[in-house]
Amino acid sequence: MDNRVALMIDAENVGYKYIDHIIKEISKYGKLVIARFYGDINRLADEWKKKALDYAIKPMHQFNVASGKNSADMEMALDTIEIKYQDKADIFFIVSSDSDFTPLAIRLKEAGAIVIGIGEEKKVTNAFKSACSEFKYFEYFEDEIEEVKVTNKYESLRITIENIILENGTDNKLQLSRLGDILVNQFSDFDPRKYGSSNLTSLVTKLGFNTSTENTTTFVKYENSLTLEQVKKYIVEFLGNSKKGNIGKLKNSMDKEFENFNVKNFGFSKFSALLKNLGYEVNEQTFSVKVKKWKK
Template structure:
């Protein structure tokens, strides 16, 4: 049996725009995409406001990179992180990058990394500017990462009416099903998910309070769903169809 190929990833965290509370969920999410061969976090570690990061860094073997704020009003941390990212890019040792920040200053960096053929995963709060979100192959809002660690702040599951009234969501789901469907108008859930990921980097069922795409689709009540056996085994595949068809 062939050995599974694992993508080598560089995880770069902007300490000025991320919270220690996301680290557990962040690294668990990164593990879904590949192996974090490099884990670095950037900030002015002489500043008391970053003291809450100390125990987290030791526990998860994240390397702190010191960057003094030489000039007020200028973000030296961003510059250091961007320079390091380019050095890592030119080392030709990585398949992708995980950029952890809610700062739009990393938009050009994400675009440049993708131009070089590497995959870019962005992580930031929902306030993250749209250009940075769109520049990534996949963008995960860190609010859902905290949810997984603390059930007390779990994202409220949206109702069927709320989902139906979300025009952007409904159009995205219907377009994905239409693009992935066969001549009978049924679409396999897998290709539907792939289409959505290409069209909307920030899409995540967890943003709506659901753990899986199938659960979200079912909750909208806009699609027919059925499970079909795969081959001669016990596994099943989910197929969906727009009820308007």
């Protein structure tokens, strides 16, 4: 049975651009049953409100009634404790970099809850991080999801399933039931029948994944024949005599050359991270061969 997740967001401390990543992360832990964001709604960007509406995150409006005090933080803490003691959630996502939530995280853990903190690496204190069961940084969420322009809904689903297996499975293999749980948690309207399949097994098979049964448990596996040596060789050939290349053009070229190319097969969340690991210098849009500096 899925864990029940409560999402509590300090909206005045969090940018709307991270919400997609947070929702995706929650889908790995359980079913989102409570989602709220706190702050002076009148001061938030319209984009923030739209993103909250897309994910049905309930606004909890609070005026700052006293100078130097944040009543929204106090309301968020009180509501979170109430949710816990009414036994409405098992896991709490506390989204803020504010160290004032340290006592809240401690109290939740003492009461037996799992507390996942999310904030900015440079702002969050060691005390707040230590008070949480786990802590995640916004900065690394940005690296996690690469922009993939896909218009075919089957191809989009295949990429989604591939990433779920690589992120949550072992040896590119994941329990079929676990895959189904994550898909439903991530997309509330997910149904194999939308894709012309009667069940999840037939759908993943149609999309090119292999399934196997071990001790009555069905697994789905993503097969990848591309090796890191092949990737290295292709990049060298792509550069030719040049010492510098465009990252986007290289990625597009590799997508065409290698069917279903995915950097997560090699343990990386972003293409630029793979290039860095292979010894290239990486800027925003370009990569280059490192030049050895000889000592005089």
